Amino acid sequence: MKFSGSSGVRMVWGEELLNLAYQIGMSMGNEYDDIAIASDFRATSDPIVSMIAGGIMASGTSVYYGGKVPTPTLAYATKNHDAGVMVTASHNPPEYNGIKLWNPDGSAFSDEQIEKLQGRNIAKWSKVGRFFEENMLEEHRKALLKEFKAIDLNVVIDCSNGAGSVLTPFILRDLGINVTTLNCHPSGLFSGHSSEPSEENLMDLKNMIMAKKADLGIAHDGDADRFVAITSSGRYLNGDLILAIFAKVLGYGRIVAPVDSSRLLENFAEVIRCKVGDANVSRVMREKGIEFGGENSGTQIFASWRYTPDAIYAALKFAEIAAREDIDALLQDFPVYHTLRKNIYYRNREEMEQKIENFVKDYPVQRVDGYRVDLDDGWFLIRFSGTEPKVRITVEFESQELASIWMSKIYQALSK
Incomplete structure (x- = not known):
């Protein structure tokens, strides 16, 4: 299961997610001395919080629980701790849940930070971590009101x-x-x-x-x-x-x-x-x-x-x-751009990569994330999804007609 810094992990509720939650808790507890944790209001959040908190405490680290709060509330509270863990699947459907990790400065964990989370050591019975509650919501509210x-x-x-x-x-x-x-x-x-x-x-x-x-x-x-x-x-x-x-x-x-x-x-x-x-x-x-x-x-x-x-x-x-x-x-003074988005599912990633390479070979391509081509009156982007076997196509042009033409051209080339 891929766990990325950009969105954490999100998946349908089940045993795999629970097991992953405990593993993440153990790894976080082996790396950090005190950890903030909270969740959104999804029906499955409580058992996931319990698994993460159990893993953290089993490794010898204490947990500071903020209850059910917005993600930015947990991220704000993390400034007083070594790291934060938010149980949420953001905008995904209710059968999903997930986990996202936070730094004290409010930024999400990078992929490099996540790759370092390998520890699985269990503390002695006399050294397990403790569970504390913290009013994160009120702290966030007061800080916002000062602004x-x-x-x-x-x-x-x-x-x-x-x-x-x-x-x-x-x-x-x-x-x-x-x-x-x-x-x-x-x-x-x-x-x-x-x-x-x-x-x-x-x-x-x-x-x-x-x-x-x-x-x-x-x-x-x-x-x-x-x-x-x-x-x-x-x-x-x-x-x-x-x-x-x-x-x-x-x-x-x-x-x-x-x-x-x-x-x-x-x-x-x-x-x-x-x-x-x-x-x-x-x-x-x-x-x-x-x-x-x-x-x-x-x-x-x-x-x-x-x-x-x-x-x-x-x-x-x-x-x-x-x-x-x-x-x-x-x-009224903003220029108007026409944006279209489509997805194409694939069976073989290497074949899809070759199709994309063939399509963009005659254009100036930026490879920051996927394949972005900037033209005089618009641009297009083709990038692989990080969670599903599909590519996402985005086209944007000043002309609605050109946007449709380019989307059709790209879609046909990659769908063959």
Whole structure:
């Protein structure tokens, strides 16, 4: 089972996941002296937490348990510990669960850090670790409140029945915002809609914004490491648009974004491209001293806060902007790009690699992560999935027609 820094491990609930949880706990306990741990509200989170905590304590290390909280809350609490472990499958369906590891600076573990986790030594009976509880949620709330002043705004928020439900609506109200909630009661079944904050899943949010004549709509995924927005006119803002707005309004001259992010960003900042995954974004930000970065999936990272995709902090930062700027008017000057995405499953990876190599051989290819080709009026990216036997194709052009032509051309070449 591959465990990567970009997304940790995510898989359908079962014995394999439980066994892996214990192994990770043992390995973490052999490497670190005290470890923070928490989970989201998925139905299977408690037994996974128990297995991880058992492995950590069996190795002689103490556990500091924060309960059921958003992922950025656990990541924030990790600053007081040697490492953090979050049990979550983020935006995946409810039958999934997973594990993600965190550093004290708020960044996710790199692949190199994970490869070093090999220890399996069990402590003597008199040296096993202890189990402590910690109010991580209150610490995160107080820290956020110190960062923001009162905001005069009418907001509708949809937390996707996820972990953000226990923090974001409350802190918005703490700041004087008039809040209407949708799907803000935690449920491991994500009963309102699936935990992915995509446009099609947020139609109720859009309708409520219009009915309430609200200034802004805010949405999170299942563990609140993603933030997307809907404007007062009902326009859905994906991750790339939000990154572009932050870059323009807050004046970031350089930002970090993965290879699958829109060229739109280049209209407002110098874009340093990296591999897909928030761990890769934060790593490049640290290495190059860049203050801001994020992904088109809806993650935003502010170095002055933490190297964590903290969607609660990002939502508050965006609310500040919405209180003083007309977001719809701001977007009128943004150039329009047409983006298409498709997947192709394969049986033989070597054969698929050869097909890709043949297709891109006459183009200038960037190999940061997959095969990205930049053309005068657009670009395309072909990259292998890290979790499934498929390639992901992304094309983006100023012309909708050209985007369709290039997608058809690539899809046909790789489907033969």
